[in-house]
Amino acid sequence: MEILGENICFIIITAFILGGAFLATFLKDITSAAFSLFFTLFGIAGYYILLNSDFIAVTQVMVYVGGVLILIIFGILLTNRDFNHNPNTRLKKISVYLTSLVLFSIVLWPIITSKKLADNIKGDRYALALTSDIGEALTTDWIFNFILAGIVLLLILIASAFLIRRNDSSNGI
Amino acid sequence: MEFNKLSSLVSLFTEPGTQLEHYLFISGILFTLGLINCLLRNNAVGILIGIELILNSAILNFMAFWHFLPQGSDASPSGPLAAIFIIVLVACESAVALAMLLNLNFKSGTIEVDRANKMKN
Numbered sequence: 143m144e145i146l147g148e149n150i151c152f153i154i155i156t157a158f159i160l161g162g163a164f165l166a167t168f169l170k171d172i173t174s175a176a177f178s179l180f181f182t183l184f185g186i187a188g189y190y191i192l193l194n195s196d197f198i199a200v201t202q203v204m205v206y207v208g209g210v211l212i213l214i215i216f217g218i219l220l221t222n223r224d225f226n227h228n229p230n231t232r233l234k235k236i237s238v239y240l241t242s243l244v245l246f247s248i249v250l251w252p253i254i255t256s257k258k259l260a261d262n263i264k265g266d267r268y269a270l271a272l273t274s275d276i277g278e279a280l281t282t283d284w285i286f287n288f289i290l291a292g293i294v295l296l297l298i299l300i301a302s303a304f305l306i307r308r309n310d311s312s313n314g315i
Numbered sequence: 316m317e318f319n320k321l322s323s324l325v326s327l328f329t330e331p332g333t334q335l336e337h338y339l340f341i342s343g344i345l346f347t348l349g350l351i352n353c354l355l356r357n358n359a360v361g362i363l364i365g366i367e368l369i370l371n372s373a374i375l376n377f378m379a380f381w382h383f384l385p386q387g388s389d390a391s392p393s394g395p396l397a398a399i400f401i402i403v404l405v406a407c408e409s410a411v412a413l414a415m416l417l418n419l420n421f422k423s424g425t426i427e428v429d430r431a432n433k434m435k436n
Binding site for chain 2: 146149156163164166172175179182189190193194195198201202205209214218220222230238241242245246249250253254271275276280283287294295298299302303
């Protein structure tokens with residue numbers, strides 16, 4: 143019985159991801175939850191390296207860890223937190239846990255019962271995405287989606303700037 | 316109904332190499348945790364954290380299914396491209412969410428979703 147380094151890396155990364163996700167879910171303090179999300183996002187970048195796609199790993203680190211997480215922390219720091227909110231009732235907690243358990247079972251069911259999955263994963267051609275492949279696909283077959291993503295980003299930029307404006311004079315549009 | 320795939324989940328500790336089920340299992344756990352996060356938090360930023368977890372599990376599913384494609388199938392990098400577009404959407408969503416949170420905090424003085432229940436005036 144031999145274990146590859148891939149397995150050891152997977153187990154370590156999984157420990158990071160699940161630890162960060164559990165802390166992000168069950169910590170009371172929202173700032174600690176946001177900082178523990180850091181471990182989850184970094185661990186998922188490690189998964190992408192294990193899945194032979196370095197470009198997506200770098201994108202994950204740049205966009206998620208460098209952008210989205212900083213935005214979340216800004217959102218925490220710029221809004222005022224009051225700690226006298228009403229906590230969740232026991233009934234709500236139990237119903238939420240039951241619903242999540244049912245949904246997790248539904249997700250898990252095809253994973254542990256499907257036989258087709260078992261045949262497919264034995265193939266020894268594992269996909270590999272070079273950065274040049276991704277660039278070539280983006281400029282040939284996926285050019286429409288690429289341009290659409292650019293337009294969506296521009297629209298979102300304008301919309302966020304429009305949303306955040308100070309509307310002191312009441313002549314808003 | 317056979318449960319022979321449970322051995323495949325255990326095979327992480329016995330056989331070399333990872334398999335599709337491992338990634339799907341972790342992705343399912345992340346989805347469930349994100350759902351609990353969305354439903355139990357009162358803070359709007361906490362709900363945003365839950366949405367990030369759910370979207371990350373979706374991207375992980377795309378990448379895992381693409382990486383373990385069967386032999387002889389299309390070799391285009393469709394999984395990474397889907398991941399890129401989802402990441403673009405996540406960036407948009409976070410920017411708009413931050414703008415809305417600041418606006419909500421400015422207008423109603425709180426971002427607790429139980430108490431901020433008016434849209435205008």
